[in-house]
Structures are given as structure tokens and as C-alpha cells.
Amino acid sequence: MATAPPSSDTLNVPNSEALPLESTASETPLDEQAAWQAERKKRTDQGLDWPIAFWLGLLHVGALAAPFTFTWQGLGLMLFLGWLTGSIGICLGFHRLFTHRSFKTSKTMRWIVGAIGGLAGEGSAIHWVANHRKHHAFSDQIGDPHSPHDGPYWSHVFWCMWARTKSDYDAFNKRWAPDLAADPVMLFLDRTFILWHVGLTAILFAVGYLTSGLYMGCSLVVWGMFLRLVYVLHSTWLVNSASHMWGYKTYETTDDSRNNWWVAILTYGEGWHNNHHAFPTMARAGHQWWEYDPTFWVIRLMEKCGLIWDVVDGHHQSKSGQQRKLL
Ligand SMILES: [Zn+2]
Numbered sequence: 192m193a194t195a196p197p198s199s200d201t202l203n204v205p206n207s208e209a210l211p212l213e214s215t216a217s218e219t220p221l222d223e224q225a226a227w228q229a230e231r232k233k234r235t236d237q238g239l240d241w242p243i244a245f246w247l248g249l250l251h252v253g254a255l256a257a258p259f260t261f262t263w264q265g266l267g268l269m270l271f272l273g274w275l276t277g278s279i280g281i282c283l284g285f286h287r288l289f290t291h292r293s294f295k296t297s298k299t300m301r302w303i304v305g306a307i308g309g310l311a312g313e314g315s316a317i318h319w320v321a322n323h324r325k326h327h328a329f330s331d332q333i334g335d336p337h338s339p340h341d342g343p344y345w346s347h348v349f350w351c352m353w354a355r356t357k358s359d360y361d362a363f364n365k366r367w368a369p370d371l372a373a374d375p376v377m378l379f380l381d382r383t384f385i386l387w388h389v390g391l392t393a394i395l396f397a398v399g400y401l402t403s404g405l406y407m408g409c410s411l412v413v414w415g416m417f418l419r420l421v422y423v424l425h426s427t428w429l430v431n432s433a434s435h436m437w438g439y440k441t442y443e444t445t446d447d448s449r450n451n452w453w454v455a456i457l458t459y460g461e462g463w464h465n466n467h468h469a470f471p472t473m474a475r476a477g478h479q480w481w482e483y484d485p486t487f488w489v490i491r492l493m494e495k496c497g498l499i500w501d502v503v504d505g506h507h508q509s510k511s512g513q514q515r516k517l518l
């Protein structure tokens with residue numbers, strides 16, 4: 192996240208030579224740092240969003256039970272639901288379809304994908320899309336909801352834990368995701384976000400308990416819900432944190448996005464984030480043959496089956512690497 196190095200002008204101190212040569216906490220000039228801090232204070236003024244903090248805390252505490260509830264069925268369920276909610280729900284649905292409109296599909300498929308993505312524990316499609324469109328509009332500038340310029344831990348998790356009133360929440364969603372906020376089914380999914388998780392937890396427990404007893408019921412819940420949600424949450428958050436700090440740049444963009452291979456592996460292809468910032472509407476995140484992007488493989492498969500169409504695979508459409516306007 193290199194910006195201009197500090198100078199005596201921007202540091203605004205009488206004798207910059209008195210500063211230790213390598214002790215500046217950040218390369219960001221102090222006036223800009225102050226602006227970032229003011230922006231962050233504005234967002235944290237209303238205090239913690241306790242329901243969100245409780246939700247995230249509960250998932251992490253529940254995941255600690257994983258070593259004591261292991262079964263192969265639980266592991267298989269975790270891998271399957273992790274892929275279904277992470278790759279299909281978040282990467283294919285919330286990100287490439289809803290946020291960037293990288294392809295088209297039927298209304299029914301949109302609702303199905305909206306429900307699956309909701310089960311990734313990252314909030315509803317409407318709110319997820321609103322945050323992500325704002326991220327693209329202000330990438331690594333003041334106003335970005337989750338830039339490492341606010342600190343790596345802020346960009347990873349703390350950015351989403353601050354309270355806002357119900358009217359502010361609705362106004363934010365309408366401002367950045369008016370298309371989704373106007374869809375009553377998406378609104379229903381937004382209002383019932385937690386209930387879907389409670390329902391799936393109950394189903395998994397019932398299936399495990401009725402087929403193999405209490406231990407299996409607990410195993411399916413701990414591995415299929417708690418541990419799987421922690422995995423999907425952190426892997427998604429790594430795109431916001433690690434892929435804006437570490438990796439290589441293929442394209443010159445105005446942000447700090449990077450292509451990060453290990454984030455790409457963990458996130459079913461989303462780690463090629465510099466490619467994505469350069470070409471946000473493109474359905475394909477991996478631009479080299481070796482840039483692993485299994486979410487795009489599913490997009491191609493669904494296209495072949497006639498489930499989706501008008502896939503934007505526009506690497507050839509613009510060689511400039513310039514960011515395109517969203518929407
Ligand atoms: Zn980004």
C-alpha cells in the first residue's frame with residue numbers, strides 16, 4: 192500500500208531530521224493518516240454492533256468444538272457446504288452475478304443463489320453487494336469500507352462490526368444496491384438472514400441424530416455450520432485484507448489490489464484480485480492458464496447447460512487495464 196513517502200511538508204514538524212529514520216508506523220503522510228482516522232471514527236462512533244459481534248464470536252467459539260466432534264461425514268459436509276456457499280453463493284452469486292453483472296440468469300436462479308449465498312454467514316445479498324460496490328468505487332481511498340490503509344485487521348474483520356441504525360442500513364443498501372433492494376424476495380432474504388442458519392442447523396442436527404445418534408448430530412452441526420462458516424468468512428475476508436497487501440500486480444490500477452495465489456486457492460478463484468479490479472465486470476478472475484479459478488469453471492458449465500447466458504469474458508475487449516465504471 193505504498194503511497195508518497197513522508198516529506199517535511201506533509202509531516203508538518205519543525206525538524207523532520209529528528210524523526211528516527213525507520214520508525215514511521217506507516218508510509219502514509221500524517222495529514223492523510225488523520226483523514227483515514229477521522230473516517231474510521233465516523234464509522235465507529237455508534238459503537239459495536241452487538242448482534243454482529245455476538246454472531247461472529249459464537250461461530251468462532253462453536254468451531255473450537257471441531258476436534259472433539261470429528262467424523263468423516265462432518266468433514267465431507269464441511270467441504271461440500273464450504274464450496275456451495277463460498278464458491279457458488281458468494282463468488283459466483285453475490286460477487287460476479289449480483290455486484291458486477293458478469294452474466295445473466297433467470298429470476299428463479301437469482302433467488303436460489305441469493306439464498307445459498309446468505310447461508311455463508313456474510314449478511315444478505317443486498318448488504319454484501321452494497322459494501323462491495325462501495326469498495327470498488329473508493330478502492331483504497333477514503334470511503335473504502337475495508338481498506339488495509341485502515342489497518343490489516345480492520346480490513347480483514349473489524350470493518351463490519353460497527354453499528355448503524357436501521358434507517359442508515361436501509362439507506363446505505365438503497366444507495367449502493369438499488370436493483371437488489373427493489374426485489375421483494377431479496378428483501379425477504381435480508382430480513383430472515385439468521386433464520387436460514389437456525390433452520391439449516393436444526394436440519395443437520397436432526398439428520399445426524401436420527402441416522403447415527405447424538406455424536407453425529409453434533410458433528411454435522413459443528414463441522415457443517417460453525418467450522419464451515421468460520422472458514423468461508425475468513426477466506427472471503429482474506430480477499431479484502433491479504434489481496435490488497437500481498438501478491439503481484441498484472442495490471443496497473445489505482446488501488447493496491449494484488450493477485451495472491453494462496454488466497455485464490457482458499458477462495459475458489461477470487462484471490463486474483465488485481466485482475467478483478469482491472470476488469471471488474473469480467474466473469475473470469477484468473478487471466479493466465481495457471482491462475483486457478485474453479486468458480487469460473489462452474490460459470491462455463493452452467494452456461495453450457497443453458498442456466499446462465501451473456502457471460503462477460505471481456506479480457507479481449509479492453510487491453511488497457513483501466514478500471515471500468517461499475518453499473
Ligand atoms: Zn478489492
Ligand SMILES: [Zn+2]
Binds near residue numbers: 471
Ligand atoms: Zn468485485
